[in-house]
Amino acid sequence: MEVDRADGRTRNQLRSLACTRGTLNRAHGSATWSQGETKVFAAVFGPKAGMKKNENPEKACIEVIWKPKTGQIGKPEKEYEMILKTTLQSICLLTVNPNTTTSIIVQVVNDDGALLPCAINAACAALVDAGIPLKHLAVAICCCLADGGYVILDPCKLEEQRTKAFAYLVFPNSLASVRRKGLLQVEVEPVEHGIITSVTRGVMPVEDYLRCLERGRAVSAKLSEFLRRSMQLQAPSESPTAVFETHS
Amino acid sequence: MEAKPLDSPTSFVNQLVVPGDVVLDLSTMANQTIKLGGGLRQDCDSITVMKAGKLRFAKPNKYWVESSQKRGPSAPFNTFLKAQYIPCVGDTVLGIVVDTRADNFLVDIKGPVLAFLPVLSFEGGTRRNIPKFEVGVFCGILVFEGLELSALFRQTLGMFYFYRIVGTLLYVRVVKANTGINPELSCTDASGKAAEFGLLKDGYMFESSTGLSRMLLSSPACPVLEALGKKLSFETAVGLNGRVWVNAASPSTVVLVSNAIMNSESLSAVQQKIMVDRLLQRVQ
Numbered sequence: 001m002e003v004d005r006a007d008g009r010t011r012n013q014l015r016s017l018a019c020t021r022g023t024l025n026r027a028h029g030s031a032t033w034s035q036g037e038t039k040v041f042a043a044v045f046g047p048k049a050g051m052k053k054n055e056n057p058e059k060a061c062i063e064v065i066w067k068p069k070t071g072q073i074g075k076p077e078k079e080y081e082m083i084l085k086t087t088l089q090s091i092c093l094l095t096v097n098p099n100t101t102t103s104i105i106v107q108v109v110n111d112d113g114a115l116l117p118c119a120i121n122a123a124c125a126a127l128v129d130a131g132i133p134l135k136h137l138a139v140a141i142c143c144c145l146a147d148g149g150y151v152i153l154d155p156c157k158l159e160e161q162r163t164k165a166f167a168y169l170v171f172p173n174s175l176a177s178v179r180r181k182g183l184l185q186v187e188v189e190p191v192e193h194g195i196i197t198s199v200t201r202g203v204m205p206v207e208d209y210l211r212c213l214e215r216g217r218a219v220s221a222k223l224s225e226f227l228r229r230s231m232q233l234q235a236p237s238e239s240p241t242a243v244f245e246t247h248s
Numbered sequence: 249m250e251a252k253p254l255d256s257p258t259s260f261v262n263q264l265v266v267p268g269d270v271v272l273d274l275s276t277m278a279n280q281t282i283k284l285g286g287g288l289r290q291d292c293d294s295i296t297v298m299k300a301g302k303l304r305f306a307k308p309n310k311y312w313v314e315s316s317q318k319r320g321p322s323a324p325f326n327t328f329l330k331a332q333y334i335p336c337v338g339d340t341v342l343g344i345v346v347d348t349r350a351d352n353f354l355v356d357i358k359g360p361v362l363a364f365l366p367v368l369s370f371e372g373g374t375r376r377n378i379p380k381f382e383v384g385v386f387c388g389i390l391v392f393e394g395l396e397l398s399a400l401f402r403q404t405l406g407m408f409y410f411y412r413i414v415g416t417l418l419y420v421r422v423v424k425a426n427t428g429i430n431p432e433l434s435c436t437d438a439s440g441k442a443a444e445f446g447l448l449k450d451g452y453m454f455e456s457s458t459g460l461s462r463m464l465l466s467s468p469a470c471p472v473l474e475a476l477g478k479k480l481s482f483e484t485a486v487g488l489n490g491r492v493w494v495n496a497a498s499p500s501t502v503v504l505v506s507n508a509i510m511n512s513e514s515l516s517a518v519q520q521k522i523m524v525d526r527l528l529q530r531v532q
Binding site: 028046047048049093095096097098099100128130131132133134135136137172173175176177178227228231232 | 287
């Protein structure tokens with residue numbers, strides 16, 4: 001059944017994406033990522049010598065600072081910092097620069113739903129801009145359960161507030177490889193079938209969660225394609241915008 | 249397996265690659281030695297990409313990832329602090345002395361960690377004639393003491409550290425550079441002679457991107473330096489870590505040369521010549 005979303009999108013349609021890298025002159029890496037009206041700025045400094053307390057000195061350390069648009073920093077911001085830190089730690093190669101710290105500062109410019117996925121995408125693009133060694137990239141998507149029990153992607157703020165439950169999912173990007181596909185499956189599950197992070201709020205049945213995972217994974221391929229293309233258009237610092245549409 | 253064409257690695261050469269892409273499969277390339285440059289790592293049998301950029305290949309067997317250094321048309325203020333410098337053996341860099349220890353000087357070379365310069369690695373260096381260098385006060389140590397202070401520091405200044413007292417500027421060569429340990433420097437060349445390394449007196453130092461430094465040091469003379477050299481006399485030292493030092497008889501020449509170099513980052517050879525001609529016309 002077709003559903004009417006407030007802005008006329010279909011169930012699986014994302015808002016228009018825009019990504020610019022290298023926006024800040026003084027940061028080692030920076031990126032802006034916007035999905036519709038939600039816009040987040042990320043800046044990366046590092047790696048720099050020195051470790052925070054209680055951190056393993058044989059690995060690099062990642063520090064995230066979340067700056068909300070207005071208001072003081074409280075518990076929700078600390079939670080976002082923690083989620084971002086563990087997500088980014090799993091995509092960075094931590095043994096290349098041991099005993100160093102890389103700081104990532106995330107500034108919310110506008111919040112119109114799906115804020116954490118937008119921030120993860122921006123932080124990942126900023127890490128690439130800074131040249132920090134990474135295992136692979138991360139693409140993040142928000143899936144929520146609409147009233148009729150079906151899954152909608154990339155909700156805006158109104159939809160997010162009305163929904164019973166939603167999930168933020170982060171997947172590794174789809175990789176290009178010289179290897180033939182047959183070889184990969186014999187040894188171990190391909191990287192693209194993994195999941196990095198899943199944050200859920202609200203109550204949803206297990207089948208709906210699995211459906212969210214499946215939809216999210218399908219869209220993550222398109223998102224990684226967009227990320228790859230946005231790196232090609234680096235020189236004139238153009239921001240490529242894209243509207244994706246996938247029908248179920 | 250033998251159906252795999254030998255030139256399949258070239259399907260990625262000169263293409264944009266992102267972190268995670270598998271660009272070479274070593275199981276099909278037995279008995280070949282490959283040299284890996286920056287941005288690539290070996291993961292059992294495959295070579296994967298660590299940094300985004302274009303994959304380059306040089307005969308006979310060198311692969312590396314080149315990240316685009318151009319940043320957009322807003323010269324001259326965009327060449328301030330590009331990416332981090334990763335120290336490599338054999339590079340010549342400009343370092344600032346930040347501290348003295350018993351047997352090492354601690355030198356900042358814009359890398360992830362400070363570098364060590366042994367006090368004896370000067371031409372004719374003995375325990376009796378250790379040079380005395382001015383030490384720059386290193387404010388970066390404060391940054392990890394408290395999270396709030398460091399966040400504020402970074403926001404207000406945008407830079408990670410700055411120097412209150414100017415430390416001595418040295419032109420040095422990287423001798424050892426491994427991950428996890430501080431790089432080691434030397435003020436002599438491989439045979440022990442001074443060869444222009446050491447203290448840089450007077451002049452003016454500015455920071456640029458590592459890409460610009462590489463272009464200035466490229467082997468047929470860089471167009472901007474050649475054009476400037478025809479009309480002006482100056483001396484310059486370029487560090488691969490993104491620092492450039494310029495010295496000339498009069499301050500106005502120093503300013504002119506520095507501005508010309510800073511402006512030349514995103515210009516082609518012809519554009520650089522035109523830019524230099526225009527600058528010189530305005531002065532004379």
